[in-house]
Amino acid sequence: MIAFPLIERVSVHHYTLYPGRDGSGRLDLHLGAGPWLVLGVNGLGKSTLLLLLRYLLAGPVRTRSAGFAGERDDLQAVDNRFFAVRVAGGADHATAKIVVRFGARILTVERTLGTLALISASISDDKTSRTLEAEDEYRNLITKLMGVVQFEDVVRVLDHLVFYLEGRQSLIWDLAAQFELFRALLTPNLSANLRQLEGQIVSADSAARNLNATLYKITQRRDREASKRITADDTRARLAAAQGELDKHIKDELALTEQLEAADTLRGDYNLQRKRGEKLVDDAAQAYEKLKFEVLRQAFAGLEPTDQYLYLKLLSEQICIACNQPAPDAAAELQKRHDHGCCVVCGNARKFDDKVENIGDALKAKASEAFSLLERRRVELEDFQRQYVKANDTVHALHNKISAVRLASEERQGLIRKLRKNLPAEENLALSREEERIRTLRGEVLSFRHEREAAEQSIEDLLVQLSTAVEEVRERLECAFHQKAAPFFAESTRLVYAPRTAKIGQGGRSFDFPAFEVEMTSGATLGQFVRRTPDQVSLSQREYLDIIFRMVLLDVLGGGKGSLVIDGPEGSLDAVFAGRAGDLFARFSAAGQTNVVLACNIVEGGFIPHALSNYGKSDRPRRVINLLEQAMPTQALRTLRPLYFQKVTEILEREPG
Structure with a gap:
């Protein structure tokens, strides 16, 4: 079972950015369910506080950028002095602690802020409690608590789902990030195998290309050296002719092999289109029969x-x-x-x-319309079938050509061995060494290609299981997205399951990777224009489509339990949509085991009143983490302190409307 962290308490000790209300050097936050607002002005440490929550859970690491990365490590170290350099004195004595809930179990993590080293971590429930101090043990613990199998997947979930910070790591607009998140959450037992096979494909593909480049250079050098040794001697002339024919056959074989790879890839793509066409025909036939x-x-x-x-x-x-x-x-x-x-x-x-x-x-x-669609789908399927048959014929024809070229190469090699017996021993030895190296490199190229093909076959089976798991929750995700997006956006907006087709290496086969896209219909131009890419929507639409997608995943995959932490949710909103955004967060965090932590400036408009609309005037101040009171004041705050406090009071007393 997947479980997302629900942040309940945070305490920061002796970090000079947060001296606390009484100057004791303690900042204690008791969160729990519902919306929580971190209020302040620029420079008070709102973003730093949210980053602190993230690094307390993950430690000084991040994951590489989403995408096919070969066999390099997914985890990358970050500067462990991240918080130390933000304050005078290097935070040598500063510590922080976070308490999060995973279902019925409570995880407490404490770290130094000077180096982000783990001081201790403990896990407890109604019956037991256990404490540990090693970072590796902690990583294993939080991995099991979240229900994934690799700590890298824990960091992915935190960065792409739980935390939406100033770096704005996208999810709905990053199809590669969706794939990595889905494999971690929906098929955790396959996640490590998928990542390993992906690395094998990328590495084998890269190695084969590098060896081909080396092979080309060695062959060119051998040809130059061979041409220097050839004399007018009849044997050498015949050897040169035979070697030239052999080289031509080898080049032809390499060219045909590349053509075969391209044709085989094309055949796979057409086969994929054919299968999709069959599904579209089945869907259209069912609709027509109904x-x-x-x-x-x-x-x-x-x-x-x-x-x-x-x-x-x-x-x-x-x-x-x-x-x-x-x-x-x-x-x-x-x-x-x-x-x-x-x-x-x-x-x-x-x-x-x-x-x-x-x-x-x-x-x-x-x-009649359904029958017309069915007929069109059948015509499309026939076209896909013809393309597949044609590509299949091309593959078989290339196989035959390669077999013929290889037979001719073997005949030339036999003649060359016979002629070399008549050459001086040292010359024959030098040529034999070059030929042996070339044969070895060619064998390695073929070996890497076979390794890539075997990994591709294995990963295809696993991707089918992942796609099936995504499609099982597809309808729930699409429905939940509509329910959250409809009250917010003026445009018609829907979540669409749209698997992307991509290659893992530069060569090889194409695969279908599960992914969702957003379709937003705008009436701003003549007719209806459907927008699907981040460049086609405004900044606020781009950010809130991503935020709503995260909410949907937390609801559907996490059973409506967990935290969503967002930095600057008010920054891109106009006066009208500020209130709508506040309502969005108020509805999402109304459930008993969900909360949102929103860091924002002291802004006019409806965002803050609407976000706290479920609470009366007397209760609203308790939902606010007011850094005007607890953070080290900036010069602007020292000068304008009464105005800022008066404005906070006015905003919290204002009724949403």
Whole structure:
């Protein structure tokens, strides 16, 4: 089971950026469920506080950028003096502690802020408690608590789902990040295997390309050296001719092999299109059959269900259920009456009251449209099938050509061995060494290609399981996204399952990777324009589509339990959408085991009142972490302190509207 962290308490000791209300050097936050606002002005440490939460849980590491990365490590170290350099004195005595809930279990983590080293971590529930101090043990512990199998996946979840900080690591707009998150959360038992196979494919592909480059250089050097040794001697001339023919055959084989790889990749792509086409035909056929049945059912709308069944059986199977004999003529007559708009039972023209709408015609129109779509899908499938057959023929033809070239190469090699026996021993030895090195390199190239192909076959099977797992929650994700996005956006917005097709290496096969996209329909231009990329939407739309997607994943995959931490949610909003954004966070955090931590400036407008709309005036100050009171004041705060405090009071007392 996947469990996301619910942040309940945070305490910071002796970090000079947060001296506390009484100057004791303690900042203690008790969060729990609901929305929490970290309020302050620029320079008070709002972003630093949210980053502190993240680094307390993950330590001084991050994951590499999303994408196919070969066999290099996923975890990368960051500067462990990250917080020390932000204050005078290097935070040598500063510590911080965070308490988070994973279901019924409570995790407490304490680190130094000078080096982010782990001081201790403890896990407890109603019955047991355990403490540990080693970083490796802590990483294993939080990995198990979250329900994933690798600590790298813990960091991915924190950076791409739980925390949306000033760096703004995207998720809905980063299809590669979606793939890595889905494999970690939906198929945790396969995540490590998928990552390992991905690394093997990228590394084998890169090694094969590098060896090919080296092989080319060595062959060119050998040819130059061989040309210097060739004399007018008839044996050397024949050897040179034979070697030239062999080199041509080898070059032809390499060229044909590259063509074969390209053709095989193209065949795989066409096969993928063919399978998609078959699914589209099946979907269209089902839709058409459903509408066709509805059209027929409307024709017998006045009959009892039993009588309807008798006539439908006769029409669809041309068998009389009464005598169980074929009745094609009777079925044809019924179909003729139905097609002419007559009553299929008596043959008389059907009459409708002016106030009664004949939905049969509408259904026929829909059935006609569905049939047209079905026909188009069938034509597309036939085209995909033709392309696949053509590509398959090309692959077989290239295999035959390669076999013929290899046979010719073997004949030339036999002749070369025979001629070399007549050369001086030292010259024959030098040439043999070069040939041996070339043969070794060619063998290594083929070995890497076979390794890549084997890994590709294995990863395809695992990707099918991952895609199945994503499709099992697809409808719930799309529905939840609509429920959250509809009240916020003025445009029609929907989440669409749109697997991306990509290659893992520069060569090789293409695969389908599960992914979601957003479709936003705008009426700003003539007609309806569908926007799907981040460049086609505004900054606030781009950010809040990503935020809503994270909310949906926390709800659906985490059972509505966990924290969402966002820096600057008010920054890109106008006056109208500020209130809508506040309502969005208020609704999301209304559940009993969910909270949002929002760091924002002291801003006018509806964002703060709407975010705290579930609380009365007397309760709102308790939902605010007011850094005006607890952080080291800036010069602006020292000068304008009364104005800032008055403004905070006014904002918290303002009713949403």
